[in-house]
Amino acid sequence: MADAAPRLTALAEELLGGPLPVRLRTWDGSEAGPPDAPVLVVRDRRALRRMIWKPGELGLVRAWVAGEIDIEGDLYEALDRLSGLLWERGDTGGGLLAAARDARLRAAAASLLRLAGPLPPPKPPAEEIRRRRGGRHTRRRDRRAISHHYDVGNDFYALVLGPSMVYSCAYWPAGGSAGSLEEAQSDKLDLVARKLNLKEGDRLLDVGCGWGSMALHAARAYGARVVGITLSREQAAHARKRIAEEGLTDRIEIRVQDYRDVADGPYDAISSIGMAEHVGAVKYREYADVLYGLLKPGGRLLNHQISRRPEPDEDAYEIDPFIDAYVFPDGELAPVGRTLTTLEDAGFEVRDVEALREHYVLTLRHWVANLEREWDRAVRLVSPGRARIWRLYMAASAVSFERNRIGVNQVLAVRTPESGTSGLGLRTRVWTEGAD
Known part of the structure; x- marks a missing residue:
């Protein structure tokens, strides 16, 4: 033939x-x-x-x-x-x-x-997650899903993400691509801190703290006292090592803990950066209620979350099969309008929404370039199949952001007290000075 x-x-x-x-x-x-x-x-x-x-x-x-x-x-x-x-x-x-x-x-x-040819289909590649037990978004199943995605080796993530070790959309404040990925990630962390109006001594809960970058920035630059939580043991170990090396163990505590099990509020502020995608539609109201309950009156929430376009028939929405089988098991995206409604239903006052869709295109292209530049080492660190998953996942995501199939938004919300005083005053977008 x-x-x-x-x-x-x-x-x-x-x-x-x-x-x-x-x-x-x-x-x-x-x-x-x-x-x-x-x-x-x-x-x-x-x-x-x-x-x-x-x-x-x-x-x-x-x-x-x-x-x-x-x-x-x-x-x-x-x-x-x-x-x-x-x-x-x-x-x-x-x-x-x-x-x-x-x-x-x-x-x-x-x-x-x-x-x-006449033969039956081959078995799925070993990197595909196998049959999952229990209801979606139970604590046990969420731990397994997080481990599948994040516990593939800190060295691999360092190769892809670069020195910042930030696994979420970076931020180019000048509105263009000038500046390195590390600078753009630092600018994103500072944007979050400024939106939360962090001050010396504030208690910050970082939900889904990753490798500790937001916790380190908040403690180092703003004097905050931070609790970071993650379900990934590898992330927690890496974050604790970084914190010890910077001498900030007196200001930052990293826990392997489910957000539903945090019971030491109230906090002045909560950052949730790239974590809510793991929560799931059936648990999103509980997520909003838990975070609301952990904040003191006047406390601020910054929710940084990928969104999808609304479907004509929302009941027919299905999780992307590639993402579910190989990347984020049980991960779900929601339209930003649904997220805002759920936060408001939980009692939050939404104060600001900022779309960063184009920033994620730049971020993903940087990550793909990092992976391609160190391809042979990436394959040695994980497997050929997993390296191929990540290249496809990040490149396809960049195309999805470019085509406006998905977006990413930062939502600033406040547990406004009965007096109606949000604590943010009349300041409007003071955190974006110099932006286009």
Whole structure:
């Protein structure tokens, strides 16, 4: 066989009802498709069997993680071109082979089966999370989900994130890409601290404290007394080491603790940066209630959270299968409007909402560049499959932010006392001086 690429291209275009937006090269060396487009390389026809048995995004991702398909050329352009076949169509109504449910296209699907070979689909790659027990977002299941994502080695995260060890959207205050990632992450941490109006001696609870960067900044630059909580033991160990090296153990305590188990309020302020995505829709009101109860009257919450666009039918919303199986098990995104409503229902007064969507595009491109620059070392630190997961996940996320499929917002909310005095006065966006 030396014509697999043109045959596969013709079959895909028949199933999709339109041209394939990338060039195709297959295991036999043949090529087909637009000459100047990025190349989708199908190294092994096992990839086709994965896509036949699991149409749409998950089948493609399993082939990617296993190294059976790859991209040559601009990865971002390729993902942008393919997004119409994956994200906009969805796994239930589209995907590469979902159209085969149409009786008119069954002959094409049968031809694709012959091209893929008679064997059953390979087992999912080892990096895919296995069957999960218990109800979603129980304490035990949340611990396992967090461990799957974060306990893959601090050295790997240091390679991707850089010296800042901040795993959330950075902030370029001048509105452009000038400045390093480390400077932009420092500016983000300071933006959070200023929005929270931190002062010497304030008690700050950092929910989902990661590797301790926000806690260190708040204690070092503002004199705050900080409790940081995480469910990742590897994160906690790294954060404690950094804190000891800076001589701040008298000001910062790091706990391996669920936010639902914190019982030593009240706090003057709470930062929750990139953590609420793990909470889940069924627990979000509880999350808001817990944080409200941990704040003193007049206490401030800064909630930094990725959001998604609202669905026409919210009841039909499904968690992204790639993210759920390989990246953030049980992670869920909500429209920013729902987040604001839930915070208000819990008693918070929402004082400010700032969208940072374009900043996350820059952040993710920096992380992908870090990973690609140190690719061989990344593979040694984790595995080829996990390194491929991260490259795809971060690049695809950058495209999603660029296309406004997802966003990220900082919400400043206050537990305003009955007197109505928020403690923030009339200051409006004093924290963004000099921004566009």
